[in-house]
Amino acid sequence: xxxxxxxxxxxxxxxxxxxxxxxxxxxxxxxxxxxxxxxxxxxxxxxxxxxxxxxxxxxxxxxxxxxxxxxxxxxxxxxxxxxxxxxxxxxxxxxxxxxxxxxxxxxxxxxxxxxxxxxxxxxxxxxxxxxxxxxxxxxxxxxxxxxxxxxxxxxxxxxxxxxxxxxxxxxxxxxxxxxxxxxxxxxxxxxxxxxxxxxxxxxxxxxxxxxxxxxxxxxxxxxxxxxxxxxxxxxxxxxxxxxx
Numbered sequence: 124x125x126x127x128x129x130x131x132x133x134x135x136x137x138x139x140x141x142x143x144x145x146x147x148x149x150x151x152x153x154x155x156x157x158x159x160x161x162x163x164x165x166x167x168x169x170x171x172x173x174x175x176x177x178x179x180x181x182x183x184x185x186x187x188x189x190x191x192x193x194x195x196x197x198x199x200x201x202x203x204x205x206x207x208x209x210x211x212x213x214x215x216x217x218x219x220x221x222x223x224x225x226x227x228x229x230x231x232x233x234x235x236x237x238x239x240x241x242x243x244x245x246x247x248x249x250x251x252x253x254x255x256x257x258x259x260x261x262x263x264x265x266x267x268x269x270x271x272x273x274x275x276x277x278x279x280x281x282x283x284x285x286x287x288x289x290x291x292x293x294x295x296x297x298x299x300x301x302x303x304x305x306x307x308x309x310x311x312x313x314x315x316x317x318x319x320x321x322x323x324x325x326x327x328x329x330x331x332x333x334x335x336x337x338x339x340x341x342x343x344x345x346x347x348x349x350x351x352x353x354x355x356x357x358x359x360x361x362x363x364x365x366x367x
Contacts, residue, residue, distance in 0.1 A: 274304055
C-alpha cells in the first residue's frame with residue numbers, strides 16, 4: 124500500500140486559501156447606508172399619504188430633514204395614519220388656515236429623540252415644535268405609552284424607526300391641539316342695571332313727549348280764543364264809530 128505524500132495537506136490548505144481569497148475579492152461589498160430620509164421612511168410604510176401631503180404643503184418635512192443633519196437633540200415624530208385622518212370629522216383639517224396647518228403638523232414633532240422606553244419617564248407637558256403653549260402629555264406604564272393633547276388620546280406602541288437622531292412612531296389618531304378648540308369669550312352682555320337704566324330713559328322720554336302734547340294743545344286753544352276776542356272787540360269799536 125502506497126503511503127500518502129506529505130505535501131498533500133499543504134497543497135490542500137493552499138488551495139482553500141486561494142479559493143477564499145478569490146471569493147472575497149469577487150463578492151460585492153455591502154452598499155453603504157444612505158443619508159437618513161425622514162419622509163422616505165413614512166413613504167416606505169405606505170399608510171401615511173395624508174400626513175406626507177401635510178408635511179409637503181407646510182414644508183415641515185423638508186425643515187425636519189435639514190435639521191436632522193445638524194441636530195444634537197434629535198426628533199421624535201408621532202405619525203398619524205391615513206385611517207386616523209379618515210376618522211376625523213369632515214372639514215377638520217381643510218377648515219384650518221395655513222398657520223394652523225403648520226402648527227398641527229409641528230404639534231406631532233418633539234424636538235428631542237425619545238425611545239419608547241424614554242417616553243415612559245418624560246416630564247409633562249412635553250414641548251413640541253409648535254411652541255411652548257402646544258404641549259403634549261405622555262404617560263407610560265409597563266411598556267405602554269399614551270399620548271394626550273387634551274382633546275385626543277392615543278396609544279403609541281409601533282416604532283417605524285428608532286435610532287438616534289430620529290424616532291418615528293405610528294399614531295392611530297390625529298393629535299388635535301386643545302388651543303384650536305378653546306371657546307372664544309362671548310361679548311360682554313349689558314348688566315341688569317344698564318338695561319334698567321336704558322328702559323327707564325325710554326320710559327321718561329315717552330312720558331315727556333306725552334306730557335308735552337296736551338301743553339301744545341292748550342297753547343293752541345288759548346291762541347284761538349285770543350284771536351276770537353280781538354275780532355269781537357274790533358267789530359264793536361267799528362260799529363261805535365259808524366253810529367257816531
